[in-house]
Amino acid sequence: MSANSVTSIKEAIKFAEANDAKMIDLKFLDFPGTWQHLTIPAHRLDEELFEQGMGIDGSSMRGWQSIAASDMQVRPDPTTARMDPITKLPTLSFICNVFDPITDQPYSRDPRYIAQKAENHLKETGIADTAFVGPEAEFFIFDDVRYDVTPYSSFYAVDSQEGAWNTGRNEGPNLGYKLGYKRGYFPVPPYDSLSDLRGEMAMTLEKAGIVVDVHHHEVATAGQSEIGIKYNSLLKSADDLQWFKYIIKNVARRHQKTVTFMPKPIHGDNGSGMHTHFSLWKGGKPLFPGERYAGLSDTALHFIAGILDHAPSLLAFTNPTTNSFKRLVPGYEAPIKLAYSSRNRSSAVRIPMVQSSPASKRIEFRTPDPSSNGYLAFAAILMAGLDGIERQLDPGDPVDKNIYNLPPVEADKIPSAPASLEEALACLVEDHDYLLRGDVFTEDVIESWINYKFENEIEPTRLRPTPLEYKLYFDI
Template sequence: MSDGNLTTAEQDVLDQIESEDVDFLRLQFTDILGTVKNVSVPARQAEKAFTEGIYFDGSSIEGFVRIQESDMRLKPDPETFAVLPWRDKEDSAAARMICDVIDTSTGEPFEGDPRYILKQALDRAKEMGYTVNAAPEPEFFLFEEDEDGHATTKTNDHGGYFDLAPKDLAQDVRRDIIYGLEDMGFEVEASHHEVAQGQHEINFEYDDALTTADNVGTFRTVVRAIAAQHGYHATFMPKPIPKVNGSGMHTHISLFTEDGENAFHDEDDEFNLSDEAHAFTAGVLEHAPAITAVANPTVNSYKRLVPGYEAPVYVAWSDRNRSALIRKPAARVPAASRVELRSPDPSCNPYLAIATMIHAGLDGIENDLDCPDPVRENIYEFDEQKREEYGIDTLPSNLGEAVDALEEDEVVYDALGEHIAEKFVEAKRQEFEEYLIDVSDWELERYLEKY
């Protein structure tokens, strides 16, 4: 029972904990690099978590704070309560809540909390009269494990795009993942085998941007846990297998007005896009190189972003083909009008990636940026001269170039906040430098005996 100081949503959580026989709560948050972390507490601590918060050592989390500034507090969001689906139903259950991180020295939201950064982006949109909806399409690979339980890169099927059994042998795994997601409140729209062997995609319903970012972290956790129950390793690494398509996380986004109308729709426009949608698109294109550092944050991300494997590398938009960075998908009804950024991959921090997209697009609206004409031809077939004629730039070709672009772009850098921007750049510079001085198996095989 509570002492009466709880909100209705918080009391509902306490009631669910009792009715679902929940023994443990995982209080979940995300670090700067997008890794989901959690502090596990007995469920009897739930009321204390709501009224006082749960304290933890922030200095142990990469990019958070120094040891002399270590005390952080987790403030759970009751709207994110969900019972974890992979526990044995005969045992007592575990549940999770996603938390905001509070700086105990000020009592204010911690500026290094990625969820807070996204909330700031949404506040900016609200000040301009908009709410933001988003929907990602995260892809992943399923690999077999070796006899010691370690991941291999051996796929369990020979399926291709939209294949059925017997080629797609992972249908049962996807089915159980979908059941697990639905148990946690997801509205799953579709699932299918992707282009590469062992590659899969599960799409969940469009939602407000904060819920969407929360859902990406939950999605990755559920996919990994249920795949492991089937004896497979699920990975969201962008390019685990050379010379095949990598995994993307195409992200759809749109703005809505305060009265619930889709601000991106205009029936009289050739493409059914409003002036706001065109300006938003122009803003994302303008800031695309800097966004890439956040939306494609690993050295491996740039093994996916190469011509020839359906990944978008050309800074252009189109209403017809998928070779451009931004696509305007067909919309059956006005409320579905949106734009799709095709470059992000599922290794990104969803809070930061979506926040940078929002700030870039709003910058386009605020400054009334002109949107270039759509490119309807297949840009993959353009030579360099033709791309120059069309004024089409390319995304950064490696993590180092992307971080350079981030540091040079005031809008996107500021979108991250000073704390995260500084720590993110520092971590990614170090990652790229370590990569540059490493010697790969490819180099050894090619050069060791030849020279």
């Protein structure tokens, strides 16, 4: 029995026995989307664990309960059973759903529950029964990272043996092979010094049951990389993305390296995006191929129109950090204009044309980045696209030119993405009814997300001086 074939509690227990699991790890997400976990001995794995779960302090989780109502439960989903490829002891991992022990209902701010509701809502609309999602999460592999923020000082410093800034460093000896800025796309070793490490990451992902499509160096200097994984249904793809981040970080640490999914860790070079591929299927048949532009159906074009129409508010979930908007600037391949096109990587939505099979027809939303919570981001994208289908929105004409090089008169006619997280959140305040349909997102979730982002990210960023401001203004 493979992990992907586990469908019931009894099968999950048998899977643990067959793999001689010594420990059971229960993983769950906080509101922003970072995995948390607790571990119990394997002898505690029984049917009651799946039904009653384990108690946790919800007030200690970011964006969750107040201390006056802190008791919560995490209940393992048996279908998520996977042997953890990182731990020394044989450990069976489950991803958990979060429940309120008083009402015995799923917790409204559990991101995984929101993704589950999105899938259910899709079926209830009758438009489709499955949304397939394929995220391409880019990341940097650094040799060293240091940072600190105090009331009287702040700094960050990252380093990589590949870094363009290290051509003159005394490495005893320095052998060269440093990747220049924007010169990192597809070089072979020795310039690509991380090929073997990414290969180990890929094999570890496959050991966990995640199918890898490709791995390669990305555009930026200093170890920017990508490992492509196979698409999956919306909820499973979000689960896979959590495993992806967990495995990539831990394999890097084995080699005394560190990984960041921060969208823009280096000034002056490309940031890390998470181009997200979407397609809708019904009854085993794809709904996006057709006879319209780029081989798309009307359904696909309406889906694109929904994404573009709601993009300003959508970015509050797909690009949810202040750092996200340091990537969304001209000159670094990040799409800042809300247009669509085939093959054109300067548009926010691209229709890949590399395959002719109808089953491969999909749209690629290029704006998201890997700082996002996959469950919330994928659910929000789906809800925006469904709104476009239900309202039969028209995406307008495609833009088949390099948007970065358009004359200002033409460029100004194309709507732009928000320029800051604060602006995206303001758009979310004004435009979120499409997210509430089917009770997928709730007013509580929207309000809590906005408040959390303002209180914990926007306000602290706004209030603190930066090293650059000292350089600009100290001797003013």
